Amino acid sequence: MEEIKGLNEEAFDWLGNIDKTQWTLAHDGGWRMGILTTNISEAVNGVLKGARHLPIVPIVEITLNRSAQYFLQRTIRANRMSNANQQWADYTFRLFEARQAEAIQHIVQKFGYNQQSASVITLSTTGQGSSTYVVKLRQQMCSCGKWGTHEIPCSHAIQASRHFVHVVRNGSPSITNFGMNDRQ
Structure with a gap:
């Protein structure tokens, strides 16, 4: 918001008068799933x-x-x-496939088998270091926020699921075996 205020104070004031649930993903309660x-x-x-x-x-x-x-x-x-037998729309499926390809480059360290929790390290392709994310498969949560916001498993969750025998099976949309090689 401070960036908006710096660019246009009138726009900042106008947005301040509108309920944040109507124009931000951060305050929508997870209902819009990125839309x-x-x-x-x-x-x-x-x-x-x-x-x-x-x-x-x-x-x-x-x-x-x-x-x-x-x-x-x-x-x-x-x-x-x-x-x-395609579970997702074409766009969603292409996004999922891209995330599957990206996931191959991640390093996973399991730390909670019962909760299916893992630490996932993403290596930078530009040589600027790496980032670490926490994935909790049973809760369908990743600290990157993409899985919770868009309801499509992020690359970190996909790679973490490949390291657990049991794959998350509940959720919307269905993510049964999302870490496996069952291409449509």
């Missing part, structure tokens, strides 16, 4: 793009036709994902 706008508002905006200047009847017709096409395309995509 600041609702998917439905984005979908409606996409459907109405280019139709706002028209009279009401064509807007309604365009909205109906584009909405039908939108949901038909999404149904086809959802069925494809379901038939392939």
